[in-house]
Amino acid sequence: xxxxxxxxxxxxxxxxxxxxxxxxAAVIALLLRGGLTRGTAANGAxxxxxDSSLKTIAVLPFANVGxxxxxxxxxxxMTDELADALARLPGVRVAARVSAYFFKxxxxxxxEMGRKLRVGTLVQGSIRRESDRVRVTAALVNVADGLTLWxxxxxxxLTDVLTLQNEIAQAIADTLKVALSGGSRALVSSGTRDGEAxxxxxxxxFHERQYTEPEIRKALTLFGRAIAKDPNYAAAWSGVALAxxxxxxxxxxxxxAYPKALDAVRKALAxxxxxxxxxxxLAQIELYYQWNFAAADRDVQHAxxxxxxxxxxxxxxxxxxxxxxxxxxxxxxxRFALDADPVSPFGAQGLAYDLIVAKRLDSAxxxxxxxxxxxPGYSLLPSDLAFLRMAQGRCADALKELxxxxxxxxxxxxxxxxxxxxxxxxxxxxxxxxxxxxxxxxHYVAADRIAVGYAALGDRDAAFKWLDKxxxxxxxxxxxxxxxxxxxxxxDPRFRALxxxxxxxxxxx
Numbered sequence: 001x002x003x004x005x006x007x008x009x010x011x012x013x014x015x016x017x018x019x020x021x022x023x024x025a026a027v028i029a030l031l032l033r034g035g036l037t038r039g040t041a042a043n044g045a046x047x048x049x050x051d052s053s054l055k056t057i058a059v060l061p062f063a064n065v066g067x068x069x070x071x072x073x074x075x076x077x078m079t080d081e082l083a084d085a086l087a088r089l090p091g092v093r094v095a096a097r098v099s100a101y102f103f104k105x106x107x108x109x110x111x112e113m114g115r116k117l118r119v120g121t122l123v124q125g126s127i128r129r130e131s132d133r134v135r136v137t138a139a140l141v142n143v144a145d146g147l148t149l150w151x152x153x154x155x156x157x158l159t160d161v162l163t164l165q166n167e168i169a170q171a172i173a174d175t176l177k178v179a180l181s182g183g184s185r186a187l188v189s190s191g192t193r194d195g196e197a198x199x200x201x202x203x204x205x206f207h208e209r210q211y212t213e214p215e216i217r218k219a220l221t222l223f224g225r226a227i228a229k230d231p232n233y234a235a236a237w238s239g240v241a242l243a244x245x246x247x248x249x250x251x252x253x254x255x256x257a258y259p260k261a262l263d264a265v266r267k268a269l270a271x272x273x274x275x276x277x278x279x280x281x282l283a284q285i286e287l288y289y290q291w292n293f294a295a296a297d298r299d300v301q302h303a304x305x306x307x308x309x310x311x312x313x314x315x316x317x318x319x320x321x322x323x324x325x326x327x328x329x330x331x332x333x334x335r336f337a338l339d340a341d342p343v344s345p346f347g348a349q350g351l352a353y354d355l356i357v358a359k360r361l362d363s364a365x366x367x368x369x370x371x372x373x374x375x376p377g378y379s380l381l382p383s384d385l386a387f388l389r390m391a392q393g394r395c396a397d398a399l400k401e402l403x404x405x406x407x408x409x410x411x412x413x414x415x416x417x418x419x420x421x422x423x424x425x426x427x428x429x430x431x432x433x434x435x436x437x438x439x440x441x442x443h444y445v446a447a448d449r450i451a452v453g454y455a456a457l458g459d460r461d462a463a464f465k466w467l468d469k470x471x472x473x474x475x476x477x478x479x480x481x482x483x484x485x486x487x488x489x490x491x492d493p494r495f496r497a498l499x500x501x502x503x504x505x506x507x508x509x
Contacts, residue, residue, distance in 0.1 A: 025388065029404045043447035048417035050380050054142065054149075055176055056119040058095035061104045062136070063126040068475045074229045075127045076201030078136070078165065082123065087309050093394055095119055096341035100376075102341075114143030116343050121149065123172065132158050138168050140175055142272035144465065147431040150175040159195040191272065192236075201236050205282045208243060216243050237268035239280040245284050251377055254474040276307035283316050286365040287323075288476040293505035296320055315350060323479050324505040327358040345375040349384055356391050357483055364388055386419075391484055410436060410445045417453035446470065448477035455489045464494045478502055 039256050059082055064075040080097060087094040095117045104115055104128060110122060139151035146214035150171060162503045170185055204222035207215045212421040220243045226236040244261035248254045262285050268278035283300035286292045304315040313335045334354055338347035352367035370383055377383075382401040389398035397420045401411050413432055420429040433453045451466035470478055481499055489495050 018479035030235060035257075043128075054120045055084055055091055055121060055123050055178070056095075056345050057172075058091045058100045058113070058117045058119045059086065060125075062100055062114070062124075064136075065126045065128040066136075068129070070129075071129045073203045073206030074129055074134075074199075076206055078127060078161070080166055080205075082168060085165060086123070089169075089176075092176070092178060093119075094309065096309065096337075096344065098346060099341045100342035101409055103329075110141055110143055119143065120341055121176075127163040129158075134158055134161065134164070136164060136168075140172050158199070159199070161195070192226075192230045192233045194233075196231045197226040197233055197236065198224035200229065201233070201239065204236070204239055208239065208246070210249050211246065213247065216251075218247055219243050234268045234273055234275050234278065236279060237264050237271065238275055240264035240267060241278065241281040241285075244459050245281055245288075246280065247291070249446055249476045250443065253322075254289050254476065258285055259476070261285055262289075274306055276303045276310050276313070279306065280310055280313040280316060283313065283320075287316060287320055288479065291479075291503050293320060293323070293472075293503065297508040311341060316317060317480070318350070318354065320505060320508055322354060322357060323482070324508050325482065326508070327354070330354055340450035343374060345371045345378045348374060349378075349380065353387070356388055359391070359484075361388065363391055364391075383415070386412075386415055390415065390419065395422045396481065399423070409440070410449050414449035414453055418456040421453065421456035421458075425458055429453060446475045446477050447473055448475050448480075452485050455486060458488065460489055460492055460494075463489055464492070464498075467494075467498060471501065 059079055062075045062079045064072055077119065079100075083094050083097065083100070088090055095171045099117055102116075105282070113122060114120065122141045122143060123138065124141060125136060128135040133155060134157075135155045137153045139153070140149045141147070142149055152168070152171060154167065169376070192201075200222050204219040204226065206223065208219040210216075220240065222354045223236050223239045223243065227231055227240070230236070236462040241261045241264040244252075244257045247300050248257035248261070261281065265278050265282045265285065268275055270283065272278070279299050280303040282305060283296045286296035286299060290296075300313050300320065303310055304317065307313070314333045318333035318337075321327075321333065331351065331354055334347070334351040338351055338484050340348045348367045348371040352371060354362045355361070355364035355367065362435045365388065368381075368388060371378060371384065373383060382404045386401040388394070389401065395418075399416060402419065413436055417429040417432040417436075420426075420432065433450055436445055436450050436453075439448070440450070447466045447469035451463045451470060452464060454460075454462035467478075478498075479502070481495070481502070486495070
């Protein structure tokens with residue numbers, strides 16, 4: 001090491017090129033990314049591991065060598081399952097998915113990525129898939145000095161992908177000197193022995209995350225094909241539940257989507273009662289559709305206990321606590337998610353929204369600025385800023401945000417009607433609400449989004465007519481009746497009666 005330090009970077013470049021020659025083109029691609037050419041230890045031999053920060057890890061998206069977009073799902077699936085496996089190591093903290101993916105395709109130094117993700121090590125890799133074989137190169141990099149603690153190249157059959165993932169996870173555990181609790185065991189388990197079913201599941205999850213109605217429906221089809229291959233595949237049943245939950249309220253009537261989600265989640269839990277994702281989806285159904293707040297509290301806390309990294313479960317818990325009026329506890333959940341996912345605009349958005357509801361508008365302004373700084377082009381940012389301006393009583397400024405092209409959809413149109421009503425533009429507001437009513441006759445639009453516009457206009461009878469429709473639909477928006485948007489009709493006895501019908505969540509505090 002002293003000689004290497006004296007000779008400088010040239011020696012290490014030669015070492016890197018030699019290793020690349022031995023391992024192949026995939027290794028060259030890896031070594032050229034993320035500062036890995038600064039220096040490497042021998043294959044599998046770490047440099048000093050005295051710093052506990054090395055056990056904080058971000059698994060960066062594996063590069064899809066060859067650029068075949070048709071297998072992008074496979075690269076993402078490998079990345080996600082490896083991250084989940086490493087998170088099971090005792091004493092190891094793994095950065096959340098969204099933040100890790102923030103750097104995908106960006107030329108950012110290792111040190112900067114580590115600082116922003118608040119981790120001491122990075123897992124980087126590349127994948128090339130050819131027919132029924134896959135070539136994977138993976139490396140563990142020390143953020144502090146850019147040195148590679150471990151790297152290796154693999155070639156396996158697709159049917160051996162789980163074995164490959166376990167080998168990588170085990171090698172990283174060995175490098176970090178982490179002993180597996182319970183002795184030697186597999187860190188990665190797909191829940192199925194059918195390789196085709198697992199591949200279909202990875203494809204389905206890739207489409208699910210695009211979060212548009214066509215993509216979610218494509219995911220449903222793929223989950224169905226995975227289940228046809230293996231009817232006992234609990235994760236695929238859980239995926240079906242997630243798809244129906246995501247379609248509910250935004251694209252489908254809750255009474256259509258949630259019963260299908262409930263059927264799927266029951267099948268998932270019958271196969272695997274400790275599936276944290278499925279328990280989290282069950283809690284969503286109990287909260288947003290059944291309004292069974294005690295059951296949602298029980299199941300979401302169980303999900304979090306099983307998988308503390310499950311940010312979706314933390315988000316559900318925060319929503320439940322907001323409904324209960326337990327703002328401090330809800331904000332604590334938001335801050336936990338933000339700490340786990342520091343580079344994601346979603347975390348800043350969630351905290352800002354709840355701060356607005358809690359009427360801490362100055363703090364919300366700070367976090368919306370953070371949301372902008374993280375992603376100035378974030379599609380929901382105009383609506384989020386508009387919501388804050390409305391809470392501040394600045395409806396003219398809110399309209400400027402809502403009139404931006406990215407602030408579309410029924411929610412934005414509803415808020416525009418509210419702002420127009422408060423600005424004395426009643427005719428404009430009524431035309432907008434009539435357009436939403438016509439849209440609802442063509443496809444599902446949440447009735448509470450129409451009701452709130454009439455509430456702003458002071459048309460109480462119309463507001464309660466649409467609130468009654470929302471109640472019949474079991475619209476999740478009715479959980480938000482404690483928001484400032486409903487202050488104009490809060491003193492009406494019909495409003496109090498509606499809240500009583502929905503039920504109180506205060507017992508979950």
